[in-house]
Amino acid sequence: MAWISLIVAGIFEMFGVAMINKLHKERNWQSLVLLILGFGGSFLLLAYAMKTLPMGTAYAIWTGIGASGGAILGMILYGEQKDWKRLVFIAMVLGAAIGLKLVS
Incomplete structure (x- = not known):
């Protein structure tokens, strides 16, 4: 259950980052509330996962x-550069995370 919580916490983190961008473009209270909920949920789930995981x-x-x-959301939703080099480094980050899971 801790691993599922950790993955969902990461998804909430992605959502929070997207809401920072949205708040930067559209200064409204809905974006601010979604940003707070995204990061709040992320931190709560991370804390729960850390009760079990190192x-x-x-x-x-x-x-x-x-x-x-x-970075992927930025490429898909906000038209950021989709250079192959960026994709390689994103894959390296994900590979390192998977490697940590395998050795934990």
Whole structure:
């Protein structure tokens, strides 16, 4: 259950990052509320996962999902550059997160 919570926490992290971008473009209270809910849910689920998982592993995977997911969302939703080099480094981040899972 901790791994599922950690993955969902990473997805909430991605959502929170997307809401930062939305809030930057549209200054309204809905974007702010969604940003707070996204990051709040992310931190709560991360804290729950860390009751079972080692802190270093949980944090690395959480940030890996958030960072790579945020970059992918930027490419898909906001027209950011889709260079093959970016995709290689995103794959490296995800590969490192999977590697941590395998050795934990």
